[in-house]
Amino acid sequence: MAARAKKPLLALAFVLIGLGLSACANKRGGPIPYDVPDFVAPDAAKPAPPGMDYRLAPGDTISIIVFRVEDLSRDYEIDPSGNIAVPLIGSVPVAGMTTPEIQQVVRERLSERYLRNPDVTVTVKNAASRVVTVDGSVRNPGAYPTTNEMTLVKAVALARGTDEFSNPRRVAVFRTVKGQRMAAAFDLTAIRRGQAPDPEIYPGDVVVVDGSRNRQVFRDLLNTLPLLALFRPW
Structure with a gap:
């Protein structure tokens, strides 16, 4: 009998906890x-896909070419957090950077562990203006x-x-x-x-x-x- 009585109480407790969490979540702050x-x-x-002085933004798409490394050479879209995900080196924050700056970052990260003097080229493929x-x-x-x-x-x-x-x-x-x-x-x-x-x-x-x-x-x-x-x- 005691066990049976506890089940409705436990169920009610979970409902109240759920309502409390919902109330806390649905507020300003x-x-x-x-x-x-x-x-x-x-x-x-900027009205057109820009030059080397353009600073990238979320939604833009860039093309990265690593000479003789096909798996890394492709297009990358900048996510809402301003990052791109590049094989081997992982997430790279690029929002607010120019293409020469991105080239330098990718080159340095690849040089640390994977490639010797990698030849990296970065261009803007689509500016999501x-x-x-x-x-x-x-x-x-x-x-x-x-x-x-x-x-x-x-x-x-x-x-x-x-x-x-x-x-x-x-x-x-x-x-x-x-x-x-x-x-x-x-x-x-x-x-x-x-x-x-x-x-x-x-x-x-x-x-x-x-x-x-x-x-x-x-x-x-x-x-x-x-x-x-x-x-x-x-």
């Missing part, structure tokens, strides 16, 4: 500020073409909306302003209820929806930002 009064437009996107990247707790993360009237709600809708693990009250937008990577947080729930304005989203922006399964995405992106590069109220 974190290091990225909300209600930023001057969330300015990003730097003007007209796409917005939506990542985190959405149903279909990826890079999507932007329109002239793109907003945060529309950007999340392109990724088929938030998933069951999301915290829509904590959505970050990362963009480059005056040469610096910056970020601001938004409450998607308040926006959908008409309690807050729906901010404009620009080509090159990275939108990340917080969620219990995607906290690492937030941490990786925050690590790419200087402390003073967060948007803050003035």
Whole structure:
């Protein structure tokens, strides 16, 4: 009898714990500020696949050619965290770098353990100047073409909306302003209820929806930002 009585109590306890976790997860907070009064437009996107002075951004695709090493010679798309995954040397942070700088990093890493004086060439294959990247707790993360009237709600809708693990009250937008990577947080729930304005989203922006399964995405992106590069109220 005692064992039978414990089962409903245990079940109730698990339900209450689950509700408590859900309530804690679905709230505002974190290091990225909300209600930023001057969330300015990003730097003007370069109109064409650029030259050697172009600084790469998430969503761009580069071509790496390592002379006489076919397994390494291919195209690499920069992920939302600003990295590329290269065989042998692993994840390489390249966002904000030029092609000559990437060449030097890849050459040095290959020289450390694998190749002697490797001949490396890096070129920009596609500059994703007209796409917005939506990542985190959405149903279909990826890079999507932007329109002239793109907003945060529309950007999340392109990724088929938030998933069951999301915290829509904590959505970050990362963009480059005056040469610096910056970020601001938004409450998607308040926006959908008409309690807050729906901010404009620009080509090159990275939108990340917080969620219990995607906290690492937030941490990786925050690590790419200087402390003073967060948007803050003035």
